[in-house]
Structures are given as structure tokens and as C-alpha cells.
Amino acid sequence: MLETTVIIVSCMLCVALFLNLWRLVIGPHKVDRILALDTMYINSIALILIYGIYNKTPLYFEAALLIAMLGFVSSVAFGKYLLRGDIIE
Template sequence: MLTTTILIVSGMICVALIMNLARLLTGPDLPDRILALDTLYINSIGLILLFGLHKGSILYFEGALLIAMLGFVSTAALCKYLLRGDIIE
């Protein structure tokens, strides 16, 4: 039962990833593209966590945590660049 649920949810997250990629490529302006990139890495974290549940390995959870930290820092840097035009003051 858990395997079927993981497969169904993985398919839903893959559809969400495709829709995020479409928004990233065709976004009307830069804030929409940054938001799509942020949502893209959050969905990829979910997909990695589901794969870790499926395989039964805790190594994937550490990878997901690393991606979450890097994604937060990159989103903050992109937003700072968008607001001020400069990352390092």
C-alpha cells in the first residue's frame, strides 16, 4: 500500500515539476521566475524524500536537507540582487 502511495505522489510531484519548469521558462517577469525556481527546488526536495522513503535509506534525507539550505541561500541572494542590484555591499 505504501509503495503505491509513493508512486502516485511521485507522479503528482513530477507533474508539478513540469508545470514549474514551464513557469520558469515562460514567466512574464523576474519575480515570477524566482518564485518558480524556489518552488522547483522545494518540489525536488519532496521527490528526493519520497525516493528515500521508497529505498529505506537515510542518506537521501541528508541530501534533501543540503538542497534545502542551498536553495534558501540562493533564493535570498537572488531577491537581494533583484531589490538592490548588488549582492555584496
């Protein structure tokens, strides 16, 4: 039962990643593209966690944590770039 649920959720997350990629490519503004990229890394974290549940190993949880930290820092950097036009002052 758990395996079928994991497969269904993985398929849904792959569809969500494809839709995020679509918004990243055709986004009319920079803000749309940055939000699509932010949502893509959140969905990829979820996909990695689902894969870790499927394989029953805690190694993927640590990888997802590292991606989450890098994604947060990159979102802050992109936001600062949009507000000020410069990241390093």
C-alpha cells in the same frame, strides 16, 4: 499500500516540477521566474524524500537537507539582487 502511494505522489511531484519548469520558461517577469525556481527546488526536495522513503535509506534525507540549505541561500541572494541590484556591497 505504501509503495503505490509513493508512486502516485512521485508522479504528482513530477507533474508539479514540469509545471514549475513551464512557469520558469514563460514567466513574464523576473519575480515569476525566481518564485518558480524556488518552488522547483522545494518540489525536488520532496521528490528526493519520497525516493528515500521508497528505498528505506536515510542517505537521501541528508541530501535533501543540503539542497534545502542551498536553496534558502540562493533565494535570499536572488531577493537581495532584485531589491538592490547588487549582491555584494
